[in-house]
Amino acid sequence: DAKTTQPTSMDCAEGRAANLPCNHSTISGNEYVYWYRQIHSQGPQYIIHGLKNNETNEMASLIITEDRKSSTLILPHATLRDTAVYYCIVKAGTALIFGKGTTLSVSS
């Protein structure tokens, strides 16, 4: 599976959009981009995934660049409950391989 690079930490003000970047320059054509988050003392939670097109669901939006070498997870109106570690994973095989992720801190 392709390796991903994420910033170690980010801050966001409550009510503002949180834009979490992820670089995956070695991604292959059949590899999906997955985003998960992990709130303290809980198991990781699925957020969204995509292959080529931008995706949106009730939790977030996923923007994938045309060359697919990077993506951005957007939380449109961050709340305090969005404080968590966010993992970007590129997957082609049958198991998710997690990196260290980005710690997002949302403050009021």
Place this chain on the structure above:
Amino acid sequence: EAGVAQSPRYKIIEKRQSVAFWCNPISGHATLYWYQQILGQGPKLLIQFQNNGVVDDSQLPKDRFSAERLKGVDSTLKIQPAKLEDSAVYLCASSSYVGQTLAGGYTFGSGTRLTVV
């Protein structure tokens, strides 16, 4: 839909003792995973089952760790004997596939926090 159930929630044991964790996946999910998460790190895959068969156990320390999924439903992960470095959260997850495509994401349980003293 009921989530992935894991027990116990916490466990403290002395080194060289044995311990077992139990996981009941979401009904109908054929694929089950065990992950180990050491404090400050992302989850690390230990073993993946498809029904009752092992798909990938390349990261499982087989000299002390074992896992089984009899009947293709719930699963048990065992450590014997435990070492101090086994202190971690053990996460179970399940998923379903449509052909080769993962249908949605994995669903994780809340994990078992193991402390080896």
